[in-house]
Amino acid sequence: MTAVPGRRSSTFTRLLRHGFTDPGDAERLLELPDMAPARADSVLLDALGAVADPDLALRSLVRLVEAQPEPDRRALLDTLIAAKPLRDRLLGVLGASEALGDHLARHPGDWRALVTYEAADLHPGVEEFEECLGGVADPVALRVAYRRCLLSIAARDVCGTIDLAETAAELADLATATLRAALTIARTEAPEDAASCRLAVIALGKCGGHELNYVSDVDVVFVAEPAGGADEDVALRAATRLASHMMRICSDTTVEGTIWPVDANLRPEGRNGPLVRTLSSHLAYYQRWAKTWEFQALLKARAVAGDPALGQSYVDAVSPLVWQAAERENFVADVQRMRRRVVDNIPADEVERELKLGPGGLRDVEFAVQLLQLVHGRSDSTLRSGSTLEALGALARGGYVGRVDAAQLDDAYRFLRSMEHRIQLYRLRRTHLVPEDSDDLRRLGRSLGLRMDPVFELNREWRRHAxxxxxxxxxxxxxxLLDAVAQLAPGETRLSARAAGQRLEALGYADPAAALRHLEALASGVTRKSAIQRTLLPVLLGWFADSADPDAGLLGFRKVSDALGKTPWYLRLLRDEGAAAENLARVLSAGRFAPDLLLRAPEAVAILGDPGGLKPRGRDHLEPEILAAVGRAQSAEDAVAVARGVRRRELFRTAAADLIGSYGTEDSPAEDDAGALLEQVGQALTDLNAATLAGALRAAVREQWGDELPTRFAVIGMGRFGGHELNYGSDADVLFVHEPREGVDEQEAARAANTVVAEMRRLLQLPTADPPLLIDVDLRPEGKNGPLVRSLSSYEAYYRRWSLVWESQALLRAEPMAGDPELGARFIELVDPLRYPMEGLGEGAVREIRRLKARMEAERLPRGADPTLHTKLGRGGLSDVEWTVQLLQMRHGWAEPGLRTTRTRQALAAAHGAGLIGTEDAQTLDEAWVLASRVRNAVMLVRGRAGDTFPSDGRELAAVGRYLGYGPGHVGDMLDDYRRTTRRARAVMETLFYDA
Structure with missing residues (x-):
């Protein structure tokens, strides 16, 4: 019957529906006489439609049928139609591999290797492959037998009866059998050489790790010893000839192609070194000259051919060296550098298609796993597997890698390796580049089970896994943490009670017995949590020991670990996330203040693992958070409890950032950043207290008046609060101001304002375990005898008629902090003329300020305090610097806008910029003020309570020293430096303040 022009036949349509991209050519092939059984039965056509490339499978099938002897052609097709397992396997291979289709066309009887479908056939090992290769006498026959074995592996692979790991293991076993067969051929052709030496072949790389690709170099090392009384030199020459011949048998190209290159370049000295060495020569090289990467290569060493006893002796001898490699100087950095070099050497036009070496490729998985193995495998023998996937599983079971991370990495590695396998299987060529041609991508996607839109799905999955x-x-x-673990001495990666006590004492633990109890409680048992703790603790112990109080650090860690013991993210955070573990160690061992905060809310540990977690949160972030929480609270007490919770968390964040920042970095030493770090702390504490007061104000108003108070109300920060210079133990100096709303009686407004102040103070003074926020209102007009809150007009009347010079000085730091912003701004307008008087201070006012300063020094310094070490009132301390700067502000602020600031350091810089103070004097005062302020912060962080002088306890004093950058044994230097710095500041103060 003649087809109507332009009309597609039913066969054409069926072929199109079955995934053929060239149904016209497929239809022509099916019309061939030999393909009559295929045309007559739809089973074969359906099976072709299920393979990766139906067009390729059909073309290869036609070639295979035509290559059969005439009587066998129909029998082959009938067998395929009748036997589904054979049909799936043969057509699956033909649709995935053009190269194996070519092999079958050259050797048409080899398809029978796919007939057997029994349990033993599913997982052959080295012995079964040796049987298949047995009896071959020349390289050509070996290649044919090798391809026949490869055919059966590929069939199991494409049909899914073996997974990726089993496929890779079978390929490695086939390679092992092939190396043995090649060595047998070489020995047969040179019996004298074979008799004079013992030769062992050691596989490295993927072959050694039982995870070989379809086409890959087989990396080997040769080791030999004399045999039969032969001289060593004679034996080595004989072994070299055998090894060279064996390599050529596998690597040379013949009419049957090549098997794969045998690469011996990973041997000692690489290409410049002898091909074969004795065992002692290998060991001498590895012990004296080997580089880090050579031990990484030896991780997968496995004896595969030749003398089995010698091969095992080699593996046994080099294995300890492999697991000591992580102790080498800069080991981790060397491995990381090597990985970067690999990426840098990829041609720019290939890097995006490079499946193996590129970013997000197979090497990223393998290098990460191998590095973890080499670091942790020294003390954990369960990690010593040559297989990437087995090692990854062991790392997950041991707690060195998170279970979710390991599962994702396993899944990605399997997908990427499967891509690599199918790319190589197509033409049996060694390549790791993802093809660009759409037909190739379609076949690759379908081979991986992606059928809806193979090209799109393949690219999506590939990019996702990468x-x-x-x-x-x-x-x-x-x-x-890796580098820290690698630097531990041998045996330290696992704690033994016998050695640990001595080590703890040597590290500076005052109570090793108690420390051992903590370690036992944390690390004993067989749980995953204990396993992770055993990884963390040796490193943490070193970090604790680097502090002034290691015992406190370890005790704090145990308490935090106990509190978060059932929280799945805690240990995972310390193990995986950046510098979280080191940050925690620094915080826990630096004093009482931050650990006490953490133990009240252990979940704040998460802050230490967040790259941005240590950055203080500003008032614009905190105030809305607190006000929103207050709005949700059921009562004023609940509202303030929530505000306190936020304050506790943020105090911890600020303290942790301060403690960690005080350690500095190589590029930015802590002492260079001392002033900036101090300002960051002062600003963070100011923002936090302002937001807390705003929350307390909102809670007090809501309790009685709802959303609006009958009078406008503002909180004015004074002292260090207004100056944004709070210490951890500072009170919040404030003034309260109000102004009646329109139509509200002044007495009613005053009652409302006083009620709010009383309620705010009550709420903030409720008993709590959190650090208190104490409100100090002693700087108000008339001091303790004056009303707690005044109207704006009352302040105006008082300041106009009764204000004293000390009150004008106190107002230098006045700044609105909470409440009505417009009212706060009007208060500042009111007080500006007082603090920056026109034409400056008169001589009488200057004398009064000097008199007050002298009186304060004489009366307020605590009895028995050392005036050279008191940070606030002592010689050259905070008071000396601040009164000097404030006198300059009051004298010259009317003329110099830069002096109109509440901040001491900014005012000092402005005075220097205006020529009111010389450069050296300004630097001296600034250095003393920063140092005294940091000492006060350090005392609070270390002792957990405020203090104006250095602690007397030795450990506490040492901890203050560590905060200030002084190492062990340098406490005396710290005190000498403090006295010297403040003595110089006192001299400057006397010149500028007293006109001495």
């Missing part, structure tokens, strides 16, 4: 690999590679490969 992104996962890249993210986890960065996380695991570059995490700081």
């Amino acid at each position: 992104a996962v690999v890249r993210r986890l590679h960065e996380k695991l490969f570059y995490r700081p």
Whole structure:
């Protein structure tokens, strides 16, 4: 029957529906006489439609049928139609591999290797492959037998009866059998050489790790010893000839192609070194000259051919060296550098398609796993597997990698390796580049089970898995804990009670017995939590020991761990996230203040693992959070409790950032940043207290008046609060001001304002375990005898008629902090003329300020206090610097706008800029003020309570020293430096303040 022009036949339509991209050519092939059984039965056509490339499978099937002897052609097709397992396997291979289709066309009887479908056939090992290769006498026959074995592996692979790991293991076993067969051929052709030496072949790389690709170099090392009384030199020459011949048998190209290159370049000295060495020569090289990467290569060493006893002796001898490699100087950095070099050497036009070496590729997984193995495998033998996937599983079971991370990495690695396998299987060529041609991508996607839109789905899945690999590679490969663990001495990575006590004492633990009890409680048992603790603790112990009080650090860690013991993210955070573990160690061992805050809310540990977690949160963020929480609260007490919770969290964030920042970095030493760090702390505490007061104000108003108070109300910060210079133990100096709303009686407004102040003070003074926020109103007009709150007009009347010079001086730091912003601004307008008087201070006012300063020094310094070490009232301390700067502000602020600031350091800089103080004097005062302020912060952080002088306890004094940058044994230097700095500041103060 003649087809109507332009009309598609039913066969054409069926072929199109079955995934053929060239149904016209497929239809022509099916019309061939030999393909009559295929045309007559739809089973074969359906099976072709299920393979990766139906067009390729049909073309290869036609070639295979035509290559059969005439009587066998129909029998082959009938067998395929009748036997589904054979049909799926043969057509699956033909649709995935053009190269194996070519092999079957050259050797048409080899398809029978796919007939057997029994349990033993599913997982052959080295012995079964040796049987298949047995009896071959020349390289050509070996290649044919090798391809026949490869055919059966590929069939199991594409049909899914073996998974990726089993496929890779079978390929490695086939390679092992092939190396043995090649060595047998070489020995047969040179019996004298074979008799004079013992030769062992050691596989490295993927072959050694039982995870070989379809087409890959087989990395080997040769080791030999004399045999039969032969001289060593004679034996080595004979072994070299055998090894060279064996390599050529596998690597040379013949009419049957090549098997794969045998690469011996990972041997000692690489290409410049002898091909074969004795065992002692290998060991001498590895012990004296080997580089880090050579031990990484030896991680997968496995004896595969030749003398089995010698091969095992080699593996046994080099294995301890492999697991000591992490102790080498800069080991982790060397491995990381090597990985970066690999990426840098990829041609720019290939980096995006490079499946193996590129970012997010297979090497990222393998390097990360190997680095973790080498660091932790020294003390954990369960990690010593040559297989990437087995090692990854062991790392997850041991707690070195998070279970979710390990599962994602396993999934990604399997997908990427499967892509690599199918790319190589097509033409049996060694390549790791993802093809660009759409037909190739379609076949690749379908081979991986992606059928809806193979090209789109393949690219999507590939990019998704590559992104996962890249993210986890960065996380695991570059995490700081690795380098710290690698630097531990042998045996320290696992704690033994016998050695630990001596080590703890040597590290500076005052109570090693108690420390051992903590370690036992944390690390004993077989749980995953204990396993992770055993990884963390040796490193943490060193970090604790780097502090002034290691015992306190370890005790704090146990308390936090007990509190968060059932929280799944806690130990995972310390193990995986950046510098979280080191940050926690620094915080816990630096004093009482931050650990006490943390133990009240242990979940705040998460702050230490967040890259931006240590950055203080400003008032614009905190105030809305607190006000929103107050709005949700059921009562004023609940509202203030919530505000206190936020304050506790933020106090911890600020203290942790301060403590960690005080350690500095190599590029930015802590002492260079002392002033900036101090200002950051002062600003953070100011913002936090302002937001807390705003919350307390809102809670007090809501309790009685709802949303609006009958009078406008503002809180004015004074002292260090208004100056944004709070210490951890500072009170909040404030003034309260109000102004009646329109139509509200002044007495009613005053009663409302006083009620609000009383309620705010009551709420903030409720008993709590949190650090208190104490409101100090002693700087108000008339001091303790005056009303707690005044109207704006009352302030105006008082300041106009009764204000004293000390009150004008106190107002230098006045700044609105909470409440009605417009009222706060009007208060500042009111007091500006007092604090920056026109034409400056008169001589009488200057004398009064000097008199007050002298009286304060004489009367307020605590009895018995050392005036050279008292940070507030002592010689050259905070009072000396601040009164000097404030006198300059009151004298010259009317003429110099830069002096109109509440901040001491800014005012000092402005005075210097205006020529009111010389450069050296300004630097001297600034240095003393920063140092005294930091000492006050340090005392609070270390002792957990405020103090104006250095602690007398030795450990506490040492901890203050560590905060200020003084190492062990340098407490005396710290005190000498403080006295010297403040003595110089006192001299400057006397010149500027007293006109001495």
